[in-house]
Amino acid sequence: MERWQLITGVVLAYLVVTLVIGIVAGRRTTRGVTGYVAADRQFGLLAMYFVIGASVFSAFAFLGGPGWAYSRGMAVLYILSYGVIGLAPWYFIGPRSARLGRARGYVTQAQLVTGRFPSRSLSALMAAIAIIAFIPYVMLQMSGAGIVFEAVTQGNIPFWAGAALAYGVVVLYVLLGGASAVGWTNVFEGVLMVVVAWILGLWLPYELYGGIGPMFDQIAAARPELLTVPGLDSAGNPWTWTAYSTAFLSSAIGLCMWPHLFMKAFAARDDRTLRRTVVLYPTFQLFLIPLILVGFAGVLFSSHPENPDFILPHVLLNTDMPFLMVGLFCAGALAASMSTGDALLHGAASIAVEDAIAPFVRFSEYAQRRLIQILVVVIGLVAYYFAIVMQPNLVLLLLTAYAFIDQLAPPVYAALYWKRATTAGVLSGLFGGMATAVLFVLRPGLRPLGIHEGILGLVVNVALLVTVSHMTRPQNDEHASGFLAIARGPRKKAPDRLTIQDPRT
Amino acid sequence: MTGRSVRVLVVVWGALYIACLSWPGLTLFNRIEPKILGMPFVMAFVAGWLVLGLLVFIVVDRVVSREETELGDEAARASMPDKRH
Numbered sequence: 192m193e194r195w196q197l198i199t200g201v202v203l204a205y206l207v208v209t210l211v212i213g214i215v216a217g218r219r220t221t222r223g224v225t226g227y228v229a230a231d232r233q234f235g236l237l238a239m240y241f242v243i244g245a246s247v248f249s250a251f252a253f254l255g256g257p258g259w260a261y262s263r264g265m266a267v268l269y270i271l272s273y274g275v276i277g278l279a280p281w282y283f284i285g286p287r288s289a290r291l292g293r294a295r296g297y298v299t300q301a302q303l304v305t306g307r308f309p310s311r312s313l314s315a316l317m318a319a320i321a322i323i324a325f326i327p328y329v330m331l332q333m334s335g336a337g338i339v340f341e342a343v344t345q346g347n348i349p350f351w352a353g354a355a356l357a358y359g360v361v362v363l364y365v366l367l368g369g370a371s372a373v374g375w376t377n378v379f380e381g382v383l384m385v386v387v388a389w390i391l392g393l394w395l396p397y398e399l400y401g402g403i404g405p406m407f408d409q410i411a412a413a414r415p416e417l418l419t420v421p422g423l424d425s426a427g428n429p430w431t432w433t434a435y436s437t438a439f440l441s442s443a444i445g446l447c448m449w450p451h452l453f454m455k456a457f458a459a460r461d462d463r464t465l466r467r468t469v470v471l472y473p474t475f476q477l478f479l480i481p482l483i484l485v486g487f488a489g490v491l492f493s494s495h496p497e498n499p500d501f502i503l504p505h506v507l508l509n510t511d512m513p514f515l516m517v518g519l520f521c522a523g524a525l526a527a528s529m530s531t532g533d534a535l536l537h538g539a540a541s542i543a544v545e546d547a548i549a550p551f552v553r554f555s556e557y558a559q560r561r562l563i564q565i566l567v568v569v570i571g572l573v574a575y576y577f578a579i580v581m582q583p584n585l586v587l588l589l590l591t592a593y594a595f596i597d598q599l600a601p602p603v604y605a606a607l608y609w610k611r612a613t614t615a616g617v618l619s620g621l622f623g624g625m626a627t628a629v630l631f632v633l634r635p636g637l638r639p640l641g642i643h644e645g646i647l648g649l650v651v652n653v654a655l656l657v658t659v660s661h662m663t664r665p666q667n668d669e670h671a672s673g674f675l676a677i678a679r680g681p682r683k684k685a686p687d688r689l690t691i692q693d694p695r696t
Numbered sequence: 697m698t699g700r701s702v703r704v705l706v707v708v709w710g711a712l713y714i715a716c717l718s719w720p721g722l723t724l725f726n727r728i729e730p731k732i733l734g735m736p737f738v739m740a741f742v743a744g745w746l747v748l749g750l751l752v753f754i755v756v757d758r759v760v761s762r763e764e765t766e767l768g769d770e771a772a773r774a775s776m777p778d779k780r781h
């Protein structure tokens with residue numbers, strides 16, 4: 192057998208295992224929307240840890256992370272930095288959301304926000320933002336899968352076939368198993384991608400340079416500009432502190448606002464599980480370090496790929512590695528892509544139905560579930576078509592997606608914490624913030640001081656939220672207080688000093 | 697440690713994190729040497745903050761979980777039938 196066939200065999204084995212796990216997992220949930228979208232609110236710590244970790248880390252982390260280290264040096268550190276601080280707020284807002292979810296039956300982020308700020312336009316707008324941000328993100332994952340297959344099989348399995356194979360499996364298990372399938376396949380995919388990353392990242396510097404320290408000594412001698420922050424931009428010129436810092440800030444603000452992550456608060460078994468997921472998350476984040484080391488290992492490598500994002504497969508294929516390792520790397524890269532792609536497809540379909548359609552059209556839970564399943568297939572096909580036919584500059588699209596996702600932060604925080612916020616305030620802020628973000632995405636040259644467009648949108652968003660809320664009538668006190676009381680959960684009561692103590696107790 | 701002071705701890709850690717891992721704080725630690733575990737200092741510095749985050753949240757979670765258990769016990773006691781009659 193030829194080497195590429197053996198490698199493909201390993202990858203196919205991984206795909207079959209993933210599919211089986213997804214289908215079996217899906218069998219255990221109920222037939223309604225809560226089962227399909229929120230896994231009956233039953234995820235324990237193992238599932239939550241991997242659902243969040245593996246969904247956050249996608250093909251961008253596995254291929255783009257090393258790609259950034261290789262071509263942009265320590266600019267990559269912003270990606271290492273923002274995860275932990277980005278997820279930290281979820282320690283508090285996750286349980287708040289979950290309590291409301293249990294009390295009021297919410298399964299999506301927009302249901303939570305419109306539960307506090309009733310408005311079908313707001314629901315539809317939030318759904319639109321989510322889908323606008325999700326589609327390029329899914330396209331990027333499909334592209335990543337296709338390119339990995341093409342690279343490791345040396346073209347024998349072309350780009351379009353690799354993407355179709357990997358995402359055919361994803362669509363199938365998401366269709367049949369819903370959130371539960373996403374959760375349990377993410378456990379398997381998560382373990383695989385973390386193990387593969389650590390093995391490669393520790394092995395490669397030793398194999399090529401005799402160690403991690405020696406590798407950086409050699410890079411420091413040849414290309415010292417790569418080893419300090421802010422590193423380089425995509426053209427190879429020095430990156431600016433402003434760009435680095437605002438990319439970091441924008442990503443940190445937006446991370447837990449991504450609807451496909453946020454809605455997992457509704458899938459957790461209890462608040463303790465949610466909190467522990469956040470506590471343990473840094474352990475997952477650390478796996479970016481070996482991937483960064485792999486990227487740096489490519490800097491002084493004997494040959495260079497055309498596209499810096501493919502430094503990892505390039506180095507692997509040009510180093511003497513057993514086919515099993517190459518197969519496992521390929522499976523790991525696919526796992527990184529699929530574990531994000533499945534949550535995105537599942538999330539996009541759920542949000543489209545629950546937030547953009549159901550508020551306007553009455554239909555049964557069973558019909559809603561069916562429609563979500565249909566949309567999983569439709570959205571998958573649409574994204575696949577665009578990924579294959581258009582192949583646009585997806586990394587650029589992804590970075591701008593954060594600009595839109597950031598705008599979801601003020602409505603969510605206002606819903607959970609600010610009593611004086613009104614529906615008009617939230618809607619104005621969201622519209623204004625989105626319009627600003629879109630403007631600066633289309634005309635990046637207009638950005639003052641080169642500040643990230645997400646941050647600029649947030650300034651307008653928050654200003655409008657606060658101003659318009661104060662200019663409009665406050666919400667009904669019972670409604671707002673009731674909502675916030677559920678969010679807050681049980682609190683220690685102050686000792687009541689006026690009751691007379693019963694001496695007998 | 698109380699639930700209140702835990703929130704303060706998180707906010708302080710969060711503010712320091714942002715200050716130290718972007719401009720201007722990071723400029724002070726933006727060096728290659730000394731290397732830690734083979735990594736350039738600035739990279740190890742960032743990794744160190746991740747580990748600190750883990751430790752801070754372990755402590756925070758201990759306190760919050762203990763408070764949650766106490767509230768659960770209180771609620772259970774409050775709903776117990778009055779044995780005096």
